Amino acid sequence: MKEKVVEVYDKLAKDYEIHVDTQSGHNAYYERPAMMKLMPTNMNQLAVLDAGCAAGWYTEQFIKLGAQVTAVDLSPAMVEACKRRVGNEAEVFTCDLTDTLPFKDETFNLIVSSLTLHYIDDWVPTFREFHRIMKPGGHLIFSVHHPFMDFKHFERPDYFAHELLMEIWNKKESGPVEVTFYRRPLQEIINVTSAQFVIDQIVEPQPDLDLKDKLESIDWYNQWFDRLSTNPHFLVVKAQK
Template identity: 60%
Template structure:
């Protein structure tokens, strides 16, 4: 599984660097605006971890809001793209989230993970690590595929099982890319989070109007995610 994820995101790195910020409705005009609403506008003096940073969009947002930022990603190509974006303004390194985090305890005020955790089968060791590196009262904010979306779009027979699914994306730079991820029911997402953290909010985002202004050719997708949840956002804190 790890090798398949690495292969996919090595191929996708250039698309994330060049096109996702403006051409991906699911990211730019759907998930990202909803996530940003849950972050402080002024993060001066705070430490933030971007866990699964991809090409560094959230890393840059943390920096622009005044935070001291660390970022990690499984893909060396994504890490290089993130470094090109923010330079020396953040500490960025390659790291596999299936392994212990390379940070001391009580280091971060915020841990953010955007559309990454569905590539991890077992969340228990990772959430233990997130709890360890967060300060008491620190925030965990993450987004994942919505269970309703995975269950219906992929026409699965049993909602309650955790299972590996395969999708195929077509991108400008990479062409056709096979992407694998884990589907899991909502109760598993909520119960796993609340076993390590205090749950604050569940958000089922809706696309912003700018989506249609920028991407009129994606009107069908806009209408679908306007009425059917595609991603799920979870905000929690370390007790």
């Protein structure tokens, strides 16, 4: 599975670097606004880990807010895209979140993981490592596929199953790629998180009406606004050590 994820996201790296910020509505206009509402407004001197940085959009936002950012990703091509985006303003390197993480205990005030954890089968070791490297009082903020969305979209027979799913993404730069990820029920997400952290907030994002008014010409928003207003696509969790 790990090798498959690297292969796929190395292929997708150019699309993420060039197109995602403006053309992938689920990222740009849905997931990112919901995540950013949960972030500290002032990150001055906060030590932040962008765990699954992709092409570096979140890394760049945290730098602008004054954070000291470390960004990691499993895909070497994504790491290079992130480096091109932020230069020397963050420490960026390839890292596997399922391994022992190369950081000292109590290093980070904030760990952010955007649409990454559903590529990991067993969250328990990863969350233990997140807890180890987080400072007391620090926060973990992560987003994943909403389990109900995957259950409904893929017409699965058992909501409570922890299972591997696959779909084809057809992107402008990469062409069709086979993407695989894990689906798990909500209770597993909550229980694994709460075993290491105190959950502060659960968010099932809905589109922002104000954003819709500003982006009326965006085809994605016109197509998805009503659907995302009644069917959650992602799930966002904020938890504290």
